[in-house]
Amino acid sequence: MSDYDVVVVGGGPAGLQATLTLGRMHRRVLMLDAGGYRNDPADLVHNFITHDGRPPAELRAMARAELATYDTVEVRDEAAVSVVPDGAGFSVGTGRGPVTTRLVVLATGVRDTLPDKPGLAGLFGTVAAHCPFCHGHEYAGTPIAVLGSHAHVGRVAAMLAPIASEVVVLLDGGELDDANAAQLASLGAHVRSEVVSGFCPSALGARVSFDDGADVEVGGVLIGTTFEQSAPFAADLGLALLGSGCVEVDVMGRTSLRGVYAAGDLAHTAALPMPMSSVLGSAAAGQMAASACVADLLALDHGVLAPA
Ligand SMILES: Cc1cc2nc3c(=O)[nH]c(=O)nc-3n(C[C@H](O)[C@H](O)[C@H](O)COP(=O)(O)OP(=O)(O)OC[C@H]3O[C@@H](n4cnc5c(N)ncnc54)[C@H](O)[C@@H]3O)c2cc1C
Numbered sequence: 001m002s003d004y005d006v007v008v009v010g011g012g013p014a015g016l017q018a019t020l021t022l023g024r025m026h027r028r029v030l031m032l033d034a035g036g037y038r039n040d041p042a043d044l045v046h047n048f049i050t051h052d053g054r055p056p057a058e059l060r061a062m063a064r065a066e067l068a069t070y071d072t073v074e075v076r077d078e079a080a081v082s083v084v085p086d087g088a089g090f091s092v093g094t095g096r097g098p099v100t101t102r103l104v105v106l107a108t109g110v111r112d113t114l115p116d117k118p119g120l121a122g123l124f125g126t127v128a129a130h131c132p133f134c135h136g137h138e139y140a141g142t143p144i145a146v147l148g149s150h151a152h153v154g155r156v157a158a159m160l161a162p163i164a165s166e167v168v169v170l171l172d173g174g175e176l177d178d179a180n181a182a183q184l185a186s187l188g189a190h191v192r193s194e195v196v197s198g199f200c201p202s203a204l205g206a207r208v209s210f211d212d213g214a215d216v217e218v219g220g221v222l223i224g225t226t227f228e229q230s231a232p233f234a235a236d237l238g239l240a241l242l243g244s245g246c247v248e249v250d251v252m253g254r255t256s257l258r259g260v261y262a263a264g265d266l267a268h269t270a271a272l273p274m275p276m277s278s279v280l281g282s283a284a285a286g287q288m289a290a291s292a293c294v295a296d297l298l299a300l301d302h303g304v305l306a307p308a
Helices: 013-024 056-067 153-160 178-187 279-302
Strands: 004-009 029-032 073-076 080-086 089-094 099-106 110-113 143-147 166-170 190-192 196-201 206-210 216-218 220-222 226-229 260-262
Touching: 004 013, 004 080, 004 089, 004 279, 013 029, 013 056, 013 073, 013 279, 029 089, 056 073, 080 099, 099 279, 143 153, 143 216, 153 166, 153 178, 166 178, 206 220, 260 279
Parallel strands: 004 029, 004 099, 029 073, 099 260, 143 166, 143 220, 166 190
Antiparallel strands: 080 089, 089 099, 110 226, 196 206, 206 216
16 A cells, blocks of 8 residues: 555645645645745746736645645655655655655656846846746836847747837847848837847846947846756656657646656647746646546546546
8 A cells, every 4th residue: 555646746836736636536645845936036926817916925825725624635845856666656755755656746847047147037037037928018018128039039029019118139149030030120129239248127127238339228028048857757767758858748647657647847748839837837737637647546446447
């Protein structure tokens, strides 16, 4: 007999919702939370109906309070150190020793690396952001900068055009391809080609300085980040990955390894054009993965198969 039906590794929106769903189905579930969240730099969560503008920590505290009302749910503020197959289930290592579980939901998220520009990290999550859906409206009516000459710069600028008083593209010494150059020209974007030397807070939002040329002041800055898995478990378990670096899952959150599910920023289906990272989307994925756990436990224990 395993200690738990399911161990959920991660206590962000994906892990919290997966745990709630499992608790509501009276499954023995342990949620482990190492205490670091992707949106730690952000002051507020946006684009989540009923929670638009709520501090991320407040959202998590509300979720924890809900979990506390379910008898079969256990929450520990500690990291998982290993996840290894063990008989028909898994052994999950923790600081207090290993626990055994029939199924595992990985909800460990990803971590961002920002462009290496002085002052940018201090603005990330408020004045600087990587997602126009999460942070864009907050800069409405001001000049909004888009940093970089990457393949999506025209697309990001076009998304911001209805929101900004002016879109300012910071090429940072890079060059535009023809398609992006045409897109930016059609938007009437203001393009600055000089190398960006840094960012600092200003009354409007941020002041951008250049190696050469006059500073520009903007209300917000959209940047691209690179990201990597927060935890090693996907690699340790040999899970199939997508080109994005995320774990490949089916629509129910099942990974390539039976008994292991993944939800939230660390995973997506191959059908998505890119990771569509969001708090609400992660919570939804957590609910799906937990539903798959319930379905698969029914099949294992009672031979009850989901409708084809
Ligand atoms: C600056 C910023 C602002 C954002 N703003 C918004 C916004 O306004 N609206 C929106 O919808 N989205 C926003 N996002 C995106 C959003 O934060 C993510 O999509 C969401 O947090 C992903 O949830 P998750 O549960 O997958 O991962 P996370 O929230 O990153 O949670 C990961 C969890 O895994 C845990 N963990 C990691 N390793 C271990 C381990 N070894 N053992 C145990 N636990 C572990 C962590 O402690 C954490 O509990 C923002 C992102 C950033 C970077």
